[in-house]
Amino acid sequence: MSFDYTPFFRSDLAAPAGRWGGFPAYNFVGGHNDAKSVPVDDLMASAAAVLAREGHALATYGLSSGPQGYRPLREGVAIQLKARAGLACTADDILVTSGSLQALDLINAALIEPGDTVILEEACYSGAMSRLKKCGASYIGAPLDGDGIRIDALTAILEGLKAKGVRPKFIYTIPTVQNPTGSVMPRARREELLKVAAAYGVPIVEDDCYADLIWDGNRPPAIKALPGGGRVIYCGSFSKSIAPALRVGYIVADWPVLSRLLPLKTDGGTGALEQMVLSEYLANGFDGHVTALTRTLQGKCAAMMEAVNQHFGSAAEFTAPKGGIFLWVTLPDAVDTGKLFKAAGAEGVAINPGSEWSADAAGGSHRLRLCFAHPSVDSIREGVAKLAEICHREFGVPVRSANVQRGGS
Amino acid sequence: MSFDYTPFFRSDLAAPAGRWGGFPAYNFVGGHNDAKSVPVDDLMASAAAVLAREGHALATYGLSSGPQGYRPLREGVAIQLKARAGLACTADDILVTSGSLQALDLINAALIEPGDTVILEEACYSGAMSRLKKCGASYIGAPLDGDGIRIDALTAILEGLKAKGVRPKFIYTIPTVQNPTGSVMPRARREELLKVAAAYGVPIVEDDCYADLIWDGNRPPAIKALPGGGRVIYCGSFSKSIAPALRVGYIVADWPVLSRLLPLKTDGGTGALEQMVLSEYLANGFDGHVTALTRTLQGKCAAMMEAVNQHFGSAAEFTAPKGGIFLWVTLPDAVDTGKLFKAAGAEGVAINPGSEWSADAAGGSHRLRLCFAHPSVDSIREGVAKLAEICHREFGVPVRSANVQRGGS
Numbered sequence: 001m002s003f004d005y006t007p008f009f010r011s012d013l014a015a016p017a018g019r020w021g022g023f024p025a026y027n028f029v030g031g032h033n034d035a036k037s038v039p040v041d042d043l044m045a046s047a048a049a050v051l052a053r054e055g056h057a058l059a060t061y062g063l064s065s066g067p068q069g070y071r072p073l074r075e076g077v078a079i080q081l082k083a084r085a086g087l088a089c090t091a092d093d094i095l096v097t098s099g100s101l102q103a104l105d106l107i108n109a110a111l112i113e114p115g116d117t118v119i120l121e122e123a124c125y126s127g128a129m130s131r132l133k134k135c136g137a138s139y140i141g142a143p144l145d146g147d148g149i150r151i152d153a154l155t156a157i158l159e160g161l162k163a164k165g166v167r168p169k170f171i172y173t174i175p176t177v178q179n180p181t182g183s184v185m186p187r188a189r190r191e192e193l194l195k196v197a198a199a200y201g202v203p204i205v206e207d208d209c210y211a212d213l214i215w216d217g218n219r220p221p222a223i224k225a226l227p228g229g230g231r232v233i234y235c236g237s238f239s240k241s242i243a244p245a246l247r248v249g250y251i252v253a254d255w256p257v258l259s260r261l262l263p264l265k266t267d268g269g270t271g272a273l274e275q276m277v278l279s280e281y282l283a284n285g286f287d288g289h290v291t292a293l294t295r296t297l298q299g300k301c302a303a304m305m306e307a308v309n310q311h312f313g314s315a316a317e318f319t320a321p322k323g324g325i326f327l328w329v330t331l332p333d334a335v336d337t338g339k340l341f342k343a344a345g346a347e348g349v350a351i352n353p354g355s356e357w358s359a360d361a362a363g364g365s366h367r368l369r370l371c372f373a374h375p376s377v378d379s380i381r382e383g384v385a386k387l388a389e390i391c392h393r394e395f396g397v398p399v400r401s402a403n404v405q406r407g408g409s
Numbered sequence: 410m411s412f413d414y415t416p417f418f419r420s421d422l423a424a425p426a427g428r429w430g431g432f433p434a435y436n437f438v439g440g441h442n443d444a445k446s447v448p449v450d451d452l453m454a455s456a457a458a459v460l461a462r463e464g465h466a467l468a469t470y471g472l473s474s475g476p477q478g479y480r481p482l483r484e485g486v487a488i489q490l491k492a493r494a495g496l497a498c499t500a501d502d503i504l505v506t507s508g509s510l511q512a513l514d515l516i517n518a519a520l521i522e523p524g525d526t527v528i529l530e531e532a533c534y535s536g537a538m539s540r541l542k543k544c545g546a547s548y549i550g551a552p553l554d555g556d557g558i559r560i561d562a563l564t565a566i567l568e569g570l571k572a573k574g575v576r577p578k579f580i581y582t583i584p585t586v587q588n589p590t591g592s593v594m595p596r597a598r599r600e601e602l603l604k605v606a607a608a609y610g611v612p613i614v615e616d617d618c619y620a621d622l623i624w625d626g627n628r629p630p631a632i633k634a635l636p637g638g639g640r641v642i643y644c645g646s647f648s649k650s651i652a653p654a655l656r657v658g659y660i661v662a663d664w665p666v667l668s669r670l671l672p673l674k675t676d677g678g679t680g681a682l683e684q685m686v687l688s689e690y691l692a693n694g695f696d697g698h699v700t701a702l703t704r705t706l707q708g709k710c711a712a713m714m715e716a717v718n719q720h721f722g723s724a725a726e727f728t729a730p731k732g733g734i735f736l737w738v739t740l741p742d743a744v745d746t747g748k749l750f751k752a753a754g755a756e757g758v759a760i761n762p763g764s765e766w767s768a769d770a771a772g773g774s775h776r777l778r779l780c781f782a783h784p785s786v787d788s789i790r791e792g793v794a795k796l797a798e799i800c801h802r803e804f805g806v807p808v809r810s811a812n813v814q815r816g817g818s
Contacts, residue, residue, distance in 0.1 A: 002663050003639035008578060008612055009669055010522050016668035019501075020475025033468040040464030043682075047456040055449030058652035059442040059783065066429030092428075098507060098656075099677045113419050127675070169417060203417055230412035243467035245681030247507075254411050259425035260418055266536070268508045271680035272654030273452075374468065 025348035026383025031244050031325065032374035034300070037293045038243050039285060046280035047273075054276065062269045067262055069096025069250070069270055073279035077236070077250055080282060085176075085211065086221035087234070087252065095258050098270045100209050100237035100249035104131055106261045107205055107233055107251070111169050112137045119157060120172040121149060123328060123364070125179045125207070126356040128172055137169070141359025146319060148175055148185030151192045158200040170203040170233075176219050177210035180328040180357050180369040182321020187220040194228040204232045209249075212241040212290050214323035215298050224252060233257060238278055240325065241290055246274050297325060297373055303380045304372035311388035315398035325373035328357075330366065335395045337368040340387075343394050349387045434757035435792025440653050440734065441783035443709070446702045447652050448694060455689035456682075463685065471678045476671055478505025478659070478679055482688035486645070486659055489691060494585075494620065495630035496643070496661065504667050507679045509618050509646035509658035513540055515670045516614055516642055516660070520578050521546045528566060529581040530558060532737060532773070534588045534616070535765040537581055546578070550768025555728060557584055557594030560601045567609040579612040579642075585628050586619035589737040589766050589778040591730020596629040603637040613641045618658075621650040621699050623732035624707050633661060642666060647687055649734065650699055655683050706734060706782055712789045713781035720797035724807035734782035737766075739775065744804045746777040749796075752803050758796045 057063040065071040074091035081087040097103040104127070112118070114136025120128060122141030132139050140161075143153040154171075161168060173193070175185035185193070197204050206223045224232035237249035248270060251261065301320075304327050308316050317330045331337065337353040344351055351368045358364025372380055391397055466472040474480040483500035490496040506512040513536070521527070523545025529537060531550035541548050549570075552562040563580075570577060582602070584594035594602070606613050615632045633641035646658035657679060660670065710729075713736050717725050726739040740746065746762040753760055760777045767773025781789055800806055 002665070003612065005612065005663075005666050005669075008520055010519060013519060013669055014672035016665070017476070017671035018668075019664075020471075020477065022475075023469070023473070030470055032470060035465040035468035038465045038467050040460055040467075043464060043467075044457050044460045047460065047682075047686075048453050051449055051453045051456065055452060056444040056447045058447050058449075058452075058654040059444040060432070061439055061441060061653045063654055064432070066431075067426070068429065098680070101675065101677050110419060110422060111417055131675075203412070203414065239677070243681075244470045245467040245472055245678060247677060247680040254414075255428075256411070256425070257414050259427075260414075260422055262426035263423035266510065266514075266540075268510050268648070268656060269654060271507070271656040271683045272652075273456075273683050273686060274680045277456075277682060 024345065024350040026379055026386065027350050027374055028370040028372070028383060029350040029352050030371060031240065032371060033240065033244055033325065034293065034296050034373050037296050039281070039289045042281055042285040042289070043277055046277045046284060050276040050280040058272055063272050063276075067265065067269065068094065068258070070272060070275040070279055073275045073282070074250070076279050076282035081222070081236070081252065084219065085208065085225055087225040089252050093252055093254065093258070095251045095253070095261060095265070096270050096275060097249045097251060097265070098267060099239060099247040100207065100235045101127060102265075102267070103235040103249050103251045104128060104207075106264050108132065108135050109264045110260050116169045117161065117166050118170055118172055119154070119168050119202075120359060121174065121178065122359050123178070123181050123357055124172070124359055125174060126352075128207070129359065139359055144178070144181060144183065146183055147189050148178060148183055149173060149189070149193060151189065151196060154193070155196055158196065158202070162200065167200070168202050170205045171197060172205045172207065173223070174207045174210070175223055176208050177214055177322060177324040179210060179324070180326045181319065182324050182326060182328065183319070184214060184219065184322045190220060190223045190226055194223060194226055194231070197231060198228055206232050206234045208234060209237045210240050210324045211236070213294050213297060213325065215294065217291070217294070230254060241293065242278065242281070242286075246278065247271060248274050248278050294323065300372040300377060300380065301327065303377040304370060304384070307381050307384035308370075311385050312398045325371050327370045327372060329368050329370060331368070331391070332397050333366050335366050335391060335397050338365060340368070340391055340394060344387055344390045347386065347390060349383050349390065351387065433754065433759040435788055435795065436759050436783055437779040437781070437792060438759040438761050439780060440649065441780060442649065442653055442734065443702065443705050443782050446705050448690070448698045451690055451694040451698070452686060455686045455693060459685040459689040467681055472681050472685075476674065476678065477503065477667070479681060479684035479688055482684045482691070483659070485688050485691035490631070490645070490661065493628065494617065494634055496634040498661050502661055502663065502667070504660045504662070504670060504674070505679050505684060506658045506660060506674070507676060508648060508656040509616065509644045510536060511674070511676070512644040512658050512660045513537060513616075515673050517541065517544050518673045519669050526570065526575050526577045527579055527581055528563070528577050528611075529768060530583065530587065531768050532587070532590050532766055533581070533768055534583060535761075537616070538768065548768055553587070553590060553592065555592055556598050557587060557592055558582060558598070558602060560598065560605060563602070564605055567605065567611070571609065576609070577611050579614045580606060581614045581616065582632070583616045583619070584632055585617055586623055586731060586733040588619060588733070589735045590728065591733050591735060591737065592728070593623060593628065593731045599629060599632045599635055603632060603635055603640070606640060607637055615641050615643045617643060618646045619649050619733045620645070622703050622706060622734065624703065626700070626703070639663060650702065651687065651690070651695075655687065656680060657683050657687050703732070709781040709786060709789065710736065712786040713779060713793070716790050716793035717779075720794050721807045734780050736779045736781060738777050738779060740777070740800070741806050742775050744775050744800060744806050747774060749777070749800055749803060753796055753799045756795065756799060758792050758799065760796065
């Protein structure tokens with residue numbers, strides 16, 4: 001006999017979920033990655049080695065490392081951050097989190113009160129915005145150019161807020177392989193950003209989830225690594241560089257910050273087996289894996305750009321990403337990608353509509369985000385062709401693609 | 410250069426955490442388990458088998474199973490619940506969570522609004538109470554006897570609330586190996602509980618985390634398995650039966666409930682590697698492991714009861730637990746276990762003070778919870794002796810133990 005829970009639910013809940021219907025045929029959404037690139041053999045070897053050595057420690061919450069997370073993992077992350085991001089820190093400065101989503105949750109829980117204002121990038125990770133909304137914060141999107149946040153525009157925003165007596169709680173940025181644009185903020189811009197933040201007394205949250213996946217292998221130092229970086233709370237993850245289904249991320253911050261975040265982490269610890277296996281793998285194979293994965297992703301990115309060019313022609317504008325897993329595409333104003341999302345979804349082509357990735361939702365409604373990491377190159381070609389057909393049918397755009405009159409084939 | 414975050418933190422944050430100082434010499438707190446019993450070899454074999462077969466699925470959030478969690482794990486849990494708890498359900502009725510703590514968080518997030526009332530057990534899991542407080546709910550502790558919630562007392566509470574126009578959001582119970590008392594609610598009591606809940610139109614949350622660890626191996630059916638069980642949201646976990654550092658729990662409920670919980674689970678999924686390994690292990694070794702673990706725990710429980718009897722004598726009262734990992738001890742009223750917690754902690758003996766495990770904090774201040782699962786039998790004997798010494802020094806209790814005048818040895 002079923003029981004009606006309806007009168008007991010909170011009045012402000014989101015709409016109920018539908019039953020999961022499996023992945024779409026052409027899966028260009030989310031942060032899924034290349035399945036063949038998952039280093040399965042090395043993860044097996046890492047699991048065997050670390051369980052043999054320390055498996056019995058699973059009997060205690062937090063293993064033998066306390067609430068900041070498995071200490072060898074924190075030590076390994078510190079080595080990686082020094083080598084890759086120029087960021088000098090120790091295991092004591094790191095809090096392991098259950099994915100970088102939990103990192104954002106903890107930071108928001110410590111800092112955000114209803115009515116607060118946050119500055120983020122005009123094109124921005126949707127999960128960061130939805131979380132801020134849930135905390136009762138409002139956000140302002142800072143305009144971007146090919147090098148990330150435009151300092152002049154940011155200064156104007158900060159000046160405008162100051163005139164109204166508002167000091168934003170923080171500036172949230174994804175400076176290295178920005179989501180969704182794929183840009184990389186050069187060092188000089190990072191230094192300017194720190195200067196402006198200092199001038200207005202504003203903290204920075206640096207989300208570096210994608211930073212390992214940069215085509216040319218070189219990245220500027222983390223903002224947190226630069227002089228004045230004490231104001232930066234830094235987040236990272238292994239979801240993009242190893243596998244998204246592994247839920248291990250981390251926060252790097254000074255102890256006065258970590259000590260306030262820790263009491264908010266009431267999850268009994270981040271999954272220890274995943275921490276142990278990742279820690280072992282970090283020291284045994286990770287670097288070579290990242291190089292190979294990045295090459296694979298660059299190839300898929302090229303295939304995605306070629307397909308969009310071929311099938312959308314001049315109707316689609318984008319800047320070639322410098323790394324990562326996404327292409328951020330602008331279509332003519334007439335195209336409502338929210339509607340395209342529905343029409344394409346019904347035919348097995350899944351896209352992320354731009355409004356969800358835009359601080360100004362309406363302003364992003366003719367854009368879309370395409371993830372090229374998970375689908376095969378063939379699937380990219382077929383799916384983009386199908387998407388162009390559907391878009392043409394719904395909006396008359398693209399009128400024609402590079403070689404074929406739309407509707408003619 | 411460090412940056413002062415103080416003015417940016419929320420005004421209602423908990424006190425900052427201290428640096429972790431390692432485990433105490435005599436560790437009787439928390440839900441840690443027996444280290445030797447962690448089935449390391451079988452977990453290694455499970456990891457190897459499941460990664461070899463499905464490791465590449467780690468490239469997608471949710472593997473190939475969608476947001477409810479790894480489908481083979483849900484199928485395995487359904488088989489276990491049928492066999493152990495008489496609970497008929499399918500993979501579709503199960504939501505895998507990041508430990509049962511997340512299960513409580515999701516249930517509270519869906520149901521609790523500030524000002525709500527919840528009925529729970531007078532001696533109750535502290536994490537359940539702290540979560541309710543954080544959600545702005547108040548709770549009432551229903552009196553317990555050796556069979557769990559006293560139905561007469563519960564009826565009186567419900568009647569009293571009804572007279573004030575208050576319908577509680579739910580009754581939270583740990584009926585099978587209650588935390589902290591270790592009692593098991595018999596089937597007849599469960600049926601009565603369901604009847605009373607139906608009469609007053611109140612849902613039930615059944616937390617069955619410890620239910621596998623019952624000395625005689627037999628347990629009554631889950632409350633959710635009984636007629637009228639549709640009003641029950643059921644939670645379980647592998648933290649107690651396999652290893653607490655693995656963060657995998659689950660909720661069993663009808664789809665109209667799960668569909669409202671799912672949108673609140675914004676963590677990108679529960680760690681997939683842990684789900685995969687547990688799923689594989691459930692079918693290969695779990696049953697034998699639980700039998701062996703329970704025998705080990707029963708031996709440690711006997712050692713703990715013997716040590717408490719020896720060193721505290723008639724000053725300590727407790728009922729022999731029917732399973733689990735905890736002994737719930739009542740000392741004379743004069744003993745403040747909050748103070749004892751500090752004094753003993755300073756000398757390496759960690760205990761859980763009773764006020765944190767009592768709905769009426771003041772009423773629990775002369776009780777304490779001792780976890781016997783993690784320490785060795787020797788450590789139990791030494792630690793309890795030391796605790797009795799400290800308690801005698803601080804409160805003059807116990808005056809003397811079974812054979813020795815306090816202070817004489």
